[in-house]
Amino acid sequence: MTLIAFEDEAWRNLAAIAQARPLFELRCGGYTVRERAAAIAGSEALGLARAHLMAHFGPPGGLTAMYTGEPVVVVNGRTLDLAWLPRLLAEPLNTLYLADGDLLGARLTPALASAVLYYLRDQQAIDAREELIRFARVVELSGADLPVRALYPWDLIAQSGEQIVRDLPLFSARLLKYDATDPQVVIRGSQVFVGPKARLDGPLVLDSRDGPIVIEDGAHIEPFSFIQGPTYIGAGTLIASARIRGETSIGPVCRIGGEVEASIVQGYSNK
Structure with a gap:
């Protein structure tokens, strides 16, 4: 499995704190989104970010290094609460998770992933979502399953305490x-x-x-x-x-x- 955290179009709303680092490297609670995804999945999480950040926060080799021939799981870097990720990891290949229309995450075959990673490289998550809807099974999260996402910088502050509580199972598993x-x-x-x-x-x-x-x-x-x-x-x-x-x-x-x-x-x- 190749696990990838990505940025979407809403990075502009967080630009005041995200010019020098990707959204998935912003800290809230005990982890950044990339760290949290890696801890839950038990594997390294790669980063797909804006062009000027890829050299530092992306894998050596850039986008090419993400084509490993293995199934690909993508995770939206604005999503603070990843309680849904274990369920996605157990879904059949080519399953798409949406939340209020946002591309939350997906578990994809290498072939379908290759069709959307170019969109995600350019923070075009809406186009990636439309492409995936054509070929993937869609799961719309709602109600109590709706995860917390950061849309503005102050959302990170507002959610920090609650996110520490949500991260507690990850802490207690190793401390x-x-x-x-x-x-x-x-x-x-x-x-x-x-x-x-x-x-x-x-x-x-x-x-x-x-x-x-x-x-x-x-x-x-x-x-x-x-x-x-x-x-x-x-x-x-x-x-x-x-x-x-x-x-x-x-x-x-x-x-x-x-x-x-x-x-x-x-x-x-x-x-």
Whole structure:
């Protein structure tokens, strides 16, 4: 299987934060869409982005590298909630998922994929959808199955806390609940997940009563920090005696001080 995250026409609505990275590389919750798709599918996710981004975010060889002769699964890079993806992966080949008319994802034979990847390379998801409707089985998601999609930059902020909760099955599959053996680390609630190589120096408080707290391997929480869930702290990040309030996602290799609330730090950044 070849798993591909793509951008659609709505990238223009998110251009303020997506000029230097594709939509599927924007962080919300504990993952980017590409990372989330790869974690669910258990395989690498390739990226199909605007021309000036492909050299950095696409595979070596570009579009040609995506023609592997294997079935192709495409995932819309604006779709934050991928609860539908396991179901798509189990569908027969040439199945198309739509949501409010948007091309959400599809599982395709190599032949049919070759007919639509050129459209998706140019962010022409509407044309790709029309081509697929002619040849593929169509499943329209609605009601409770309708996934959350980002249409504007503020949608990422609004959904960050809920997305951390939705990502919890992925976290709990690879991280153990924190066993507070250090009396200087005060745990409130029962939703604290910490990587085995993370470093927590008390005194500090981890309050997960309002949502989960996830601290990845290599993160360092310095003394006198307060962290409130839902919060995600990426690998290699330093929390410098800070107050991290709920609905906050902090990517890898950041240095965070002061007070942060309802914010997304993409990664490799300081505050």
